[in-house]
Amino acid sequence: MKKFLAKSFAIPLALALAAPGFAQAKTRAAKAAPTEKTYYGDISDSMCGAKHKMPGSPAECTAACVKAGSKYVFVRQGKVWEISNQEFADLAKLAGEHVRLKGTRSADGKSITISELAKSTPRKRAAKKVA
DSSP states (O other), X not given: OHHHHHHHHHHHHHHHHHHHHHHXXXXXXXXXXXXXXXXXXXXXXXXTTTSOOSSSOHHHHHHHHHHTTOOEEEEXXXXXXXXXXXXXXXXXXXXXXXXXXXXXXXXTSSEEEEEEEEEOOOOOOOXXXXX
């Protein structure tokens, strides 16, 4: 009888202590799951990245580099992400332009899959006030 009572208290106690761990693991998995977000940045090529090396406009440079075998990339605040779906319809049209991109980043954070792409105007940063 004592063994039965000990087990009847031990099992619920073990489950109660393990429950927060399961909830925390579920929360971590939810945070790690990729979600679609909107980003603002530039469409460039993998050869040039954030800084275009050819003379002329960024659009001309990107088009020439892609024609030479480079791949399209998305540049945001100096960080370069590979574009997973290179065949996306508007990439060639918006090469070298500032865009609003709606997409999902990969789990490793090195690439992005585009779902929507539209031209955007770069936002000017406000000047810092000097006191």
